[in-house]
Amino acid sequence: MTRTIKLAVIPGDGIGPEVIAEANRVLDAVLDGSDVALERTEFKLGADRFLETGETLPEIEQAAIAEHDAILFGAVGGVPGDPRLAGANIERGLLLKLRFDFDHYANVRPCTLFPGVESTLREPGTVDFVVVREGTEGPYAGNGGRLRSGTMAEVATEVSVNTALGIERVVRYAFETAQHRERRKLTWVHKTNVLVHSGATWQRIVEAVAVEYPEIAVDYLHVDAATIAMVQDPGRFDVIVTDNLFGDILTDLAGAIGGGIGLAASGNINPDGAFPSMFEPVHGSAPDIAGKQQADPTAAILSAAIMLDHLSLTAAAERVRDAVRADLAGRGAERRSTAEIGDRIIAHLSV
Amino acid sequence: MTRTIKLAVIPGDGIGPEVIAEANRVLDAVLDGSDVALERTEFKLGADRFLETGETLPEIEQAAIAEHDAILFGAVGGVPGDPRLAGANIERGLLLKLRFDFDHYANVRPCTLFPGVESTLREPGTVDFVVVREGTEGPYAGNGGRLRSGTMAEVATEVSVNTALGIERVVRYAFETAQHRERRKLTWVHKTNVLVHSGATWQRIVEAVAVEYPEIAVDYLHVDAATIAMVQDPGRFDVIVTDNLFGDILTDLAGAIGGGIGLAASGNINPDGAFPSMFEPVHGSAPDIAGKQQADPTAAILSAAIMLDHLSLTAAAERVRDAVRADLAGRGAERRSTAEIGDRIIAHLSV
Numbered sequence: 001m002t003r004t005i006k007l008a009v010i011p012g013d014g015i016g017p018e019v020i021a022e023a024n025r026v027l028d029a030v031l032d033g034s035d036v037a038l039e040r041t042e043f044k045l046g047a048d049r050f051l052e053t054g055e056t057l058p059e060i061e062q063a064a065i066a067e068h069d070a071i072l073f074g075a076v077g078g079v080p081g082d083p084r085l086a087g088a089n090i091e092r093g094l095l096l097k098l099r100f101d102f103d104h105y106a107n108v109r110p111c112t113l114f115p116g117v118e119s120t121l122r123e124p125g126t127v128d129f130v131v132v133r134e135g136t137e138g139p140y141a142g143n144g145g146r147l148r149s150g151t152m153a154e155v156a157t158e159v160s161v162n163t164a165l166g167i168e169r170v171v172r173y174a175f176e177t178a179q180h181r182e183r184r185k186l187t188w189v190h191k192t193n194v195l196v197h198s199g200a201t202w203q204r205i206v207e208a209v210a211v212e213y214p215e216i217a218v219d220y221l222h223v224d225a226a227t228i229a230m231v232q233d234p235g236r237f238d239v240i241v242t243d244n245l246f247g248d249i250l251t252d253l254a255g256a257i258g259g260g261i262g263l264a265a266s267g268n269i270n271p272d273g274a275f276p277s278m279f280e281p282v283h284g285s286a287p288d289i290a291g292k293q294q295a296d297p298t299a300a301i302l303s304a305a306i307m308l309d310h311l312s313l314t315a316a317a318e319r320v321r322d323a324v325r326a327d328l329a330g331r332g333a334e335r336r337s338t339a340e341i342g343d344r345i346i347a348h349l350s351v
Numbered sequence: 352m353t354r355t356i357k358l359a360v361i362p363g364d365g366i367g368p369e370v371i372a373e374a375n376r377v378l379d380a381v382l383d384g385s386d387v388a389l390e391r392t393e394f395k396l397g398a399d400r401f402l403e404t405g406e407t408l409p410e411i412e413q414a415a416i417a418e419h420d421a422i423l424f425g426a427v428g429g430v431p432g433d434p435r436l437a438g439a440n441i442e443r444g445l446l447l448k449l450r451f452d453f454d455h456y457a458n459v460r461p462c463t464l465f466p467g468v469e470s471t472l473r474e475p476g477t478v479d480f481v482v483v484r485e486g487t488e489g490p491y492a493g494n495g496g497r498l499r500s501g502t503m504a505e506v507a508t509e510v511s512v513n514t515a516l517g518i519e520r521v522v523r524y525a526f527e528t529a530q531h532r533e534r535r536k537l538t539w540v541h542k543t544n545v546l547v548h549s550g551a552t553w554q555r556i557v558e559a560v561a562v563e564y565p566e567i568a569v570d571y572l573h574v575d576a577a578t579i580a581m582v583q584d585p586g587r588f589d590v591i592v593t594d595n596l597f598g599d600i601l602t603d604l605a606g607a608i609g610g611g612i613g614l615a616a617s618g619n620i621n622p623d624g625a626f627p628s629m630f631e632p633v634h635g636s637a638p639d640i641a642g643k644q645q646a647d648p649t650a651a652i653l654s655a656a657i658m659l660d661h662l663s664l665t666a667a668a669e670r671v672r673d674a675v676r677a678d679l680a681g682r683g684a685e686r687r688s689t690a691e692i693g694d695r696i697i698a699h700l701s702v
């Protein structure tokens with residue numbers, strides 16, 4: 001009996017379509033001959049779509065996407081400074097809207113320095129941690145506004161909204177993640193000495209949940225100190241849990257030290273299953289190299305692997321990761337096109 | 352005729368007193384035989400003082416500090432998790448209170464990788480930039496609160512308050528800084544695609560001030576991308592201007608790639624001169640190594656050099672920096688005590 005998985009694909013802008021094409025080829029290859037069939041629907045959304053139709057995420061399309069089992073997302077965003085995009089905010093109107101409306105509260109971003117990959121660090125040591133970034137609140141809430149706009153008396157506010165509900169569920173998810181890893185270590189990151197209100201809520205909840213996980217070693221770092229630790233001693237991290245903004249910053253840094261943002265994968269997970277989870281490379285649309293087959297599709301392919309995990313296709317996920325690992329081990333300084341990298345990873349799949 | 356400079360000294364906690372002792376010795380040595388006399392008043396403030404007297408920053412002492420020409424600040428903070436400090440917030444009540452009340456709106460943090468110093472990066476290249484961090488508003492405003500505290504319905508907010516006045520003056524300060532440097536480049540950092548309200552205010556003001564500085568090349572990076580740039584291509588930066596929280600994060604990262612936080616100096620500048628400016632190493636009080644003569648006083652000494660600059664004692668400032676440079680060039684992996692490092696830097700002064 002065939003299991004059919006309904007996959008919504010949002011290639012997006014810039015290099016998005018190129019890297020998603022490779023992720024799709026890898027998915028087809030790894031599921032070839034299995035009892036799993038992918039039924040894809042492509043949604044043309046992003047800056048290009050906005051420029052053509054003025055639409056960012058029509059309700060009817062959002063409803064259609066919601067009917068799928070998972071979402072594979074490329075990257076969105078037009079050329080920086082394009083005046084035609086001045087009024088638009090594709091990031092808030094599309095990417096963050098999906099994360100918020102589909103309650104992707106666990107934004108999972110692994111960071112592994114694979115053998116053969118050169119880190120930007122002199123002595124990286126073993127790098128193998130995962131950041132669980134809160135995905136649905138905090139400074140990303142979108143609250144705030146501007147008063148006396150355009151004058152010298154202008155005041156702009158941004159309200160970070162943090163709820164016990166929102167923090168508790170992502171902290172619990174992070175503890176569960178740590179529970180299933182070898183080192184069983186959790187580092188929570190905040191700025192409790194300055195952001196005292198939300199810091200106190202985070203601290204109370206981490207301490208409360210920690211009681212339920214006595215096997216897990218818990219420590220805390222201020223976000224500024226966490227960046228130092230990440231570049232001086234990344235091996236100290238196992239699972240990191242943090243808020244939406246700190247997670248955004250730390251995972252780009254993690255991408256850089258883990259071999260570059262071209263390898264950084266992520267899953268926007270709705271663990272409750274009420275909405276489809278969404279899988280996307282951490283990188284952006286990089287319009288400067290779009291269409292040139294220069295983008296590295298590895299981050300998109302590894303994101304597809306996280307998707308396979310999420311769909312309980314664990315063996316397939318492992319095969320993809322093994323193929324990526326094999327490819328990376330032999331890549332060296334060779335320059336290959338986006339499709340050539342896809343080819344090579346697919347070739348390693350069949351071994 | 353002797354010029355007398357009234358210096359308020361706040362050694363603080365942990366390694367603060369040790370590193371400030373060396374900075375004071377270097378100041379005495381470099382000003383020895385000059386027509387400048389330092390008149391010091393020491394203020395015992397910080398976690399230790401709080402534990403002894405329950406006081407953080409009594410009004411009368413703050414008023415006394417305000418009467419000085421400059422402040423030399425060590426580091427504050429007790430042992431993490433000390434239950435006797437649970438109710439206190441020395442950071443907000445002392446350090447941030449001084450920054451806010453004394454209107455230290457330009458928090459200046461240079462990052463130079465000196466010859467002979469090993470970076471955590473594999474190929475750092477030339478690292479020589481300065482971060483101008485806003486110091487009096489943004490997410491540090493302290494606005495916000497908690498509702499239904501201690502329950503599962505708890506909501507905690509943090510309000511980032513950003514004013515045209517506050518942004519304009521620090522942006523202008525950064526442009527002036529860039530104007531006096533060779534490369535004349537300014538990178539402003541924010542997260543405009545998510546923090547759209549404050550992002551729009553920042554953007555409007557940067558663009559308006561930029562018109563007055565046509566020689567300066569201006570570019571923009573999202574804060575997440577800025578962390579990548581900092582570890583992959585730090586040479587791209589000349590002057591960075593950013594808000595209080597992003598500046599906090601980026602300057603710790605900068606410290607790490609610039610040879611370690613033991614070398615990172617800063618000035619909390621009130622350019623209007625209405626209040627004394629304050630000079631402090633970026634590092635914390637490190638209670639774990641306090642009193643052991645293990646701390647590197649270089650950051651405190653370089654902070655004293657920034658103070659000399661600020662007091663228009665430019666030649667003395669340069670002599671201190673040259674002495675530090677000479678010492679660092681020959682330091683190698685040798686382990687020296689806090690005082691030995693001070694000795695060696697002083698020895699290089701007299702050459």
Ligand SMILES: CC(C)[C@H](C(=O)O)[C@@H](O)C(=O)O
Pocket residue numbers: 091092095096248282544545575
């Ligand atoms: C594009 C942007 C809104 C997004 C974010 O800030 O979350 C990106 O930086 C990311 O990390 O996925």
Ligand SMILES: CC(C)[C@H](C(=O)O)[C@@H](O)C(=O)O
Pocket residue numbers: 193194224442443446447599633
């Ligand atoms: C101690 C803390 C309040 C302070 C800050 O966040 O500004 C420190 O991290 C710094 O960078 O000077």
